[in-house]
Amino acid sequence: MRFLRLLAIVAALAAGLQPALAGRIADADLSARVAALGAGGFDEVETAITDLAATGDDRVPAILDRLGEGELMVRKADGAVFFADKAGKDYRLTDPVTGADAGPAPKATVEKIKVNNRIRRAIASAVGALTLMSPDPAVRRAAAEAVMKSADAAALPALEQAIAVETVPDIRAAMVAARATALLASDAPESDKVAAIAAIADLGSRDALGFLSGYTSADGAVGDAARKAAAAIESRLMLWDMGQNLWYGLSLGSVLLLAAIGLAITFGVMGVINMAHGEMVMLGAYATFTVQEVIRTSWPGLFDYSLLIALPVAFLTAALAGILIERSVIRWLYGRPLETLLATWGVSLILQQAVRSLYGANNREVGNPSWMSGSFSVGDIQVTWTRLWIILFALAVFLALIAVLKRTRLGLEMRAVTQNRQMAAAVGIRTPLVDALTFGLGSGIAGLAGVALSQIDNVSPNLGRGYIIDSFMVVVFGGVGNLWGTLVGALTLGVANKMLEPYAGAVLGKIILLLAIILFIQKRPRGLFALKGRAVEA
Amino acid sequence: MTDKAEGSLLYLDDVSVSFDGFRAINRLSLVLEPGEMRAIIGPNGAGKTTMMDIITGKTRPDTGDVLFDGSVDLTRLDEAAIANLGIGRKFQKPTVFESHSVEDNIALALKGRRGAFATLFHRRSAAEQDRIDALLATIRLSDKRDLLAARLSHGQKQWLEIGMLLAQEPRLLLVDEPAAGMTDAETAETAILLKDIARTQSVVVVEHDMTFVRALDVKVTVLHEGSVLAEGSLDAVSANPKVIEVYLGR
Amino acid sequence: MITSFLIDSLDRRGRIVVGLLVALALLVPAGNLLVPEGSAFHVSTYQLTLFGKYLTYALLALSVDLVWGYCGILSLGHGAFFALGGYAMGMYLMRQIGARGVYADPVLPDFMVFLNWKELPWFWHGFDMAWYALLMVILVPGLLALLFGWLSFRSRVTGVYLSIITQALTYALLLAFFRNDMGFGGNNGLTDFKDIVGFPIQAPGTRAALFAASALMLALGFVVASAVVRSKLGKVLVAIRDAESRTRFIGYRVEHYKLFVWTLSAVMAGVAGALYVPQVGIINPSEFDPAASIEAVIWVAVGGRGTLVGPLIGAVAVNFGKTWFTGALPEVWLYALGALFVVVTLFLPRGIVGLWDRVVSRRTKPAKEMDGSGRRAGEAA
Structure with a gap:
């Protein structure tokens, strides 16, 4: 029954x-x-x-x-039919149509x-x-x-x-x-x-496999058929699993891309080692939190648009912080990458503590707008809207950045300054301004990453720490100074990480990957897509 | 191939190398006899520095043979091994060890065991000290021996670098634009010094300065777009119409 | 030969440092054990242990200076070697607990019993013997450095690339040591030590001895580092720092030199870690945190890199500041540390010792004879 x-x-x-x-x-x-x-x-x-x-x-x-x-009983008195639930020695009767309580009835007054x-x-x-x-x-x-x-x-x-x-x-x-x-x-x-x-x-579903597993040990033709069918489903499900892992990998890759892409500008294009890059991401996340707080208290109706509003705010916050750092610290250290590394590490400590003082050390809650919550499935692959949007967002930021570098005056001047600072200055490019703007752009993009990461990660003062090493790995792996290398690097590392996870576990998978990158850098010190020749000899 | 190389000190045959599709050296061939001094000239981008990079092991050629002493394949060795074979190199931009004293610069370059443990327990012998003193006298820096190399003038750094080169006692010296940034007097003295060196060692000089090349009075090789355009005495190559075209344009 | 090689290496300043360290090794334990408590010269056990910890940090800083100050290799992962030395010592101390643990297993440390392990993993064997543990203190960091350095230097990974992969190395180890099934106590690390070579670890006498050992080991490290730096090899190292490819072209195989000083430095860091653990009573994965390694670099920068004395001063000064701040104004400490990084790199490229030298030389010599060496220290890296 x-x-x-x-x-x-x-x-x-x-x-x-x-x-x-x-x-x-x-x-x-x-x-x-x-x-x-x-x-x-x-x-x-x-x-x-x-x-x-x-x-x-x-x-x-x-x-x-x-x-x-x-459990359906007839009341002897009038022949009416009720649901009967045992209540002590008696029954409690309920009208089956209206659900109305019909009171208790001694055992003798009803008949099943x-x-x-x-x-x-x-x-x-x-x-x-x-x-x-x-x-x-x-x-x-x-x-x-x-x-x-x-x-x-x-x-x-x-x-x-x-x-x-x-x-x-x-x-x-x-x-x-x-x-x-x-x-x-x-x-x-x-x-x-x-x-x-x-x-x-x-x-071919998991349910079907679960059902068949009850028959795989059976004898005769039924057992044979079940075993064969189960094997077929298993291999099919493995494909779907790989698809799911691939999706997780792309999702992780897009997060890495977002975090690393700003670094690809500051490190890859300018050659500046910014250890406070992760803190730019963190600032973007806190900007998102602040925007949501303001909206929550003042215009609750706008909540669904909070992320869209947060994008420019986060970009500007991080970009301004970046420009400030560049003008006050980094510009004195051009050509001395190791010193830059140490000084920006100091900046990162200060920023972390500043945010901790302002917002507290605990995680802050950043909400998902309705259009980002929920999920759907493609075949057996679960796709959450958050992840999908982040992938699209990462690609959009990447393409926008390529466009800025290739199509705008700022991009042209940036490339000019990178390739030959003296020559650029000689043709009238204001190199200090370009430096500041380039650094601002890289930092601003990190801020945008912060908006996206606020949706999937804990917003805490330590948010940036978790991404800095990964970001450097992506940029170095992809090839410094090559944005497409960063794209390929991020997606490769993301997918490789998630593909390793089922076999090695999350932590071991990450360790294996880190060691693999360390070995890879030994083999190709300049990354996947390295520039060759005299231009990069240093 | 080794037949032709026999008896030569340096032998380059059909050497090519390209960077990202750009052919810096294109089927270059060059033979240097023991004891020979050769001047290499050529416009910017002719491949002079890249050629030196190939000989000293900094750059690996894509194709071609590079043989030292008729038989040693330089393409298989790293910079240190090539240096220890007896090929010394002076860079275009003088690079001395700026936080060491002049004397220490020479002492580091002095021919001797180069292993890490050998240097750890190394004590300077009297013979080495004599050699250092002699070299300092040759390059006229005896009175500046305790000065940090960073504090030398540009010309003095060039000389110190030549001194370091001599200290290595190389059989072949590669000298990249030794007269760059020197006064006329210094240039003339440098030419005399190099000719002096060339009496005992083979020298390849890359130079832009034609007065300097004339002062050397040796066989000249003209490089252009990574290969040899002309070879001969300075007067002969200056009269070569191809060379004139390359240098003066059409 | 080796002794004369070591002794001759010290300049006047070096002799003062070594003399001071030997005096510390004698006087501070005496101040703790012999001077009565009310006296102005009494050293409390807390102060003794704290200062002992600083001395191990100083040894770590010295090892960082050896590679960074003299060879231009900025390691952001020296904490890994320190921690590995510490773990080797920690494993010895764990085995000494024996059946006195909470679960009273005669062989297995408590955390293994807790994880339901039935026997000791292979890499824990031998750690019940002090000589074996001491060998491992040297071998484990040394071999890791040798392997890592051989791979990196051979393929000419330099500058920031090397810095970043050293950071990745210590990060990978951090993640690994957090795992329970690695067999190193996971998150909690190794702690609750009872005794060391038969002496109770908490006893004042043991603590005083550990302090003296730290001071003497630092003195030995200093002498070795001076000897290396003042030898011809040391000059080659500086040459590599200032002009790596030039050094190759005069025939030095740069990777061998780097490998030598890198491995030596890692061993020094490992020894420092081994002395650190019994004094603080715990070793856990947080020692592998990349932030810890970078902090060690700033000690060197504050004191003055490429000076050998500087790192000692820097390590003690910064850690004294840390102890004071985290006690009095915990909020301010990270601001102060962050500002230290910025200010030192911008305004004090040669640290405290460089500043001192400049002041002294200005007073004693005419301005034109001022020391021009340090300006370039590290810049070429």
Whole structure:
């Protein structure tokens, strides 16, 4: 009777979701038909069940379910039918149609409606028909999946009926699979069962694999078929798993890209080692938090747009901080990368402590706007909207940056200063201004990264620390001074990391990757896409 | 191939190298006899410095043979090994060890065991001290021996570097623009010094300064776009129409 | 030969430093054990242990200076060698606990019993013997440095690239040592030590001895470092720092020199870590934190890199400041440390010792004879 219970739950859920569903008749009509259940012998009960099923009312499955469980009782006094729940020695009666409490009843005043196997079959088929043939496709799908899980032979007739009339292809497929599971549970001939296994194998899902695993140890043709089918599903699922890991990897890669891309400008283009780069990301995240706080208190209606508003704020905050650092510290240290490294490390400590003093040391909550919450699936791959948006955002930032470098005056001057500072100055480029703006641009992009990372990571003063080593690895791996190298580097490292995780675990995977990069740098000290020749000899 | 190399000190045959598609050296061939002094001239980008990089092991050629002493394949050795074979190099921009004294600069360059442990327990012998003193006299820096190299004038640094080169007792010296940034008097003295050196050692001089090259009075090789354009006496190559075209334009 | 080689290496300043350290090794323990508590010359056990810790930091700083100040290799991962030496010592101290642990297992340390391990992992064998542990204190950091250096220097990874991969190295080790199944106590590390070569580790006498050992080991490290720096090899190192490729072209195989000084430096850092652990009573993965390694670099910068004396002064001064600040004004400490990084790199490129030299030379010599050497120290890197 598990099957009935499931179907009833499905129906109840569907009813709860859609109270105004057309499939309801007047309470009085339904009450009259329910009362007929208590009217006489098995033949009459069977007729009454058919009658109830014919109403298509969504309250019927629950009633029939209780009937099957022997919890439907007739009150001797007036012949009315109630749900009866045991309460001490007595019963507590509930109206099956309205759900109204009908008070307690001593054991002697009520009589259980008797059920035999014929009645049970009738109930099963009626409930099955009601849910499996519900006008609402969602209900039908849920019912088919529920039957599939319960694998109850009693559902077979209802399924046959439903399959015959089902028009939606994938619901029909689900029903066929459900029939197959029911068939396997029944005492059908072996050939039918082998066919059933084939039908289940067609599903290819994890549920199907779980179901088949119950038969893989069976003897004979059924066992053979199940083993073969399970193996086929396993290899298919492995592909999906790889797809899922690939997706996780791309997602991680896009995060790395966002964090590293600003560094690719400051380190790759300018040759400045900015150890406070992670803190620029952190500033962007806190800018996002602040924007959300202001919106929450002043214009709650704008919450869905908070990230869009935060983007320019974060960019400007980080860019200004970057320009300030460049003008006050870094510009005195050009050509002395190791000193720059130490000084900017000092700056990072100061920034961390400043944020800790202002916002406190604890994690801050940054909310997801509605358009970024939730997820959907592609095949067996779960895709969350947050991750999808971050990937798109990372690519957008990357392309925008390429465009800035290639198409704008600032980009031209930046490249000129990088290639030959004296010459650039000689043709009238104000190199200090370009330095400051370039550094501001790199830092601003880190700020943008902070907006994205605030959605998936803890916003705390230490946020930046976690990304600085990874970012350097990405830039160095990809090849310093080459933005496309950074893109390829970020995605490669992201995917490699997630592909390693299932085998090595998260921490070991990361260690392996770090060591691999260390070895890689020994082999190709200038990264994947290295510039060659005299220009880079130093 | 080694037949032709036999008896030569330095032998380059069909050497090419390119950086990102740009052919810095293009099928370059060059033979230097023992004891010979050769001047290499050529416009900017002709591949003079790259050629030196190849000989000293800084750059590996894509193709071609580079043989020392007729048989030693230089393309397989690193800078240190090539230096220890007896090839010394002076850079275009004088590079001396600025935080060492003049004397220490010479002492570091002095021929001797180069292993880490040998240097750790090294004590300067009287013979070495004599050699250092002699070299300092040759390069006229005896009175500045305790001065930090950083505090020498540009010309003095050039001389110190030549002194370091001599201290290595190389069989072949590669000298890149030794007269650059020197006064006329210094240039003339440098030419005399080099000719003096060339009596016992082979020298390759890369130079822009034609007066200097004339003062050396040796065979000249003209490089252009990574290969040899002309070879002969300075007067002969100056009369070569191809050379005139390259230097003066069409 | 070696002794004369070591002794001759000290200049006047070096002799003062070594003399001071030997005096410290004798006087401070005496001040703790012999001078009665009320006296002005009494040294409390807290002060003794604290200063002992500073001395091990000074040895670490000295090792960083050897590679950074003299060879231009800025290591952002020397904390790893320090921590590995510390873990080797910690493993010895763990084995000494024996059956006195909470779970009273005669062989397995508590955390292994807690993890349900049945037997000692292979790499824990032998650590019950002091000589073996001491050998490992030297070998483990030394071999790691040798391997890492051989790979890096051979392929000519230099400058910031090298700095970044040293940082990645210590970061990878940090992650690894956090894992419980690495077998080094995971997050909690190794602690609750009972005794060292048979003496109770908390006893005043043991603590005084550890202090003296730290001071003497620092003196020895200083003498060795001076000898190396003043030898011809030391001159080659400086030559490499200032003009690496020039050094190659006069025939020195730069990678061998770097490898030598790098490995020596790592061993010194390992010894420092081994002395650190019994005095603070714990070793955990946080010692591998890249931030800790960078902090060691700033000690050197503050004192004056390329001076050998400077790192000692820097390590003690900065850590004294840290102890004072974190006690009195914890909020301010990170600001102060951050500002120290900025100010020293911008305004004090040769640190305290460089400043002192400049003041002294200005007073004693005419301005034109001023020392011109240090300006370039490290710039070429």
